Amino acid sequence: MKFLYAYRYGIVGGVSTQLLLRQRAMCQQGHQCDLFFSQDNGLAGVLSGRQGVYFGADHSYRSLVRQGAYDHVVVIDTPELLSQSFPAWWQPSRQVWLDVHTTTVNGLAYLNHLDARRLAGVMVPTHYSAALVAKRLSGITPHVLPNVLDLEAFPLSSEHEHEDAAVGVRHFIWVGKLDAHKNWRLALIYAHMLKELFGSVQFTMVGGYTASTETGEALFALAGKLGLLDTLRWIDRIDNQALAALYRQCGDSGGAMLVTSRDESFGMAAAEALMCGCPLITNDLPVFREVFPNSDMIRRVDIWQPEQFERAAKALPVAPDQEACRHIYEHLSSTYGPEAFMVALNAALEA
Known part of the structure; x- marks a missing residue:
């Protein structure tokens, strides 16, 4: 079968990277899967x-859909492309499908x-997202298609090389867009707390390639104040x-990934960190209770309660x-x- 996934944002990470992983999984099963990004x-x-x-622009998408002879077109949170599909x-x-990955009220x-x-039909990555969508689309029961993790890029290490981490320095990481939803300012505030707790720490923030100059300046201004x-x-x-190397460095040094997001539809970065042996200190998000098992590697807190974050940080293993x-x-x-994604996809197509 021939599939086309269409999405607005061609970014490094997030939904865009997920589509690349789905493309690879589908091609390995003998399907053709193309991807289109309007930006x-x-x-x-x-x-x-x-x-x-x-x-490409809208006219490029219309041409691709018309000439591609696709059996299925799946549009992710991009209504202007959906209407042209x-x-x-x-x-x-x-067959035209909607795939919903956003969880924000505005989104x-x-x-x-x-x-x-x-x-x-409508597809979503988690049962949590399914409930959000069902509230807004009466009579629709979304199909849950789990996200695909990159097992090649984030493999389990048989041994951790502690000498790679600087002695006495705890490494922490935060991953996401520099926006209010990901709560980057609160992440910096907690990095300040970590520095006070442990003395010598390294805090790495990953993401924000599309951030404005003003946001980048605000990031370093707040870092300076703290x-x-x-x-x-x-x-x-x-x-x-x-x-993956950064995640392992965090785990090896007694550090962790910080998740300050107000909400998530899945939590790809958090899952990748855990696969590399990096613990989480995370906002107690409902979807994380669905996606992740109970584990001492996951410290769930109310991120608006600093004392909870402090207790979680002190409990991190060395x-x-x-x-x-x-x-x-x-x-x-x-x-x-x-394999799990393909089983769910086939079930949705046959429903």
Whole structure:
């Protein structure tokens, strides 16, 4: 079968990276899967001529859909592309699906004006997202298709190389867009707390390639006020190999990933960190209770309660618990590997 996934933002990470992983999983099963992004926000530069990935304006999308002879077109949270995906009466039939990955009130607002009667169905990555969508699309039962984790880029290490981490320095990491939803300012405030608790820390923020100049200046201004300029490292984009190395460095040094998001639809970065043996100190998000098993590697807190964050930080292990790392890796790799996604996709298509 021939599939086309369409999305507005061609970014490094997030939904865009998830679509690349789904494309690989589907091609490995003998399907053709193309991707279309109506904006290039840095993704094209890291693809190295990868086949089946297109960028362009609305007219480019209409041409691709018309000429591609796709059996299924899946549009992710981009209503302007969704409206152009349905075939005209004289064109070959195709099934058009909506895939919802946003969880914010503003992001979901387009569903309130959506006529879902022409859709083949609605897809979501978690049951948590399914409930959010069902509230807005009466009579629709979304199909849950789990995200695909990159098992090659984030493998389980048999041994942790403690000598790679600076002696006495605890490394912490935060990953996300520099926006209010990801709560980057609160992450800096807690980095200041970590510095007061442990003395010598390294705090790395990953993401924000599309952030405005004003946001970047605000980041360093706040870091300066908090005395973090000698502690903070900002990497606006990064490849998976380097990111996995940072996660392992955090786990090896007694550090953790901080998750300050107000909400998530899945938590890809958090899952990748856990697979590399990096613990989480995370806002107690409902979706994380669905995606992740109970584990000492996950410290759930109310991020608006500083004393809870402090207790979680003090409870971090000084060295990785190899058994806990193995258990959570096995759970995530089996539940969110490419095979699990394909089983769910086939079930949705056959429903």
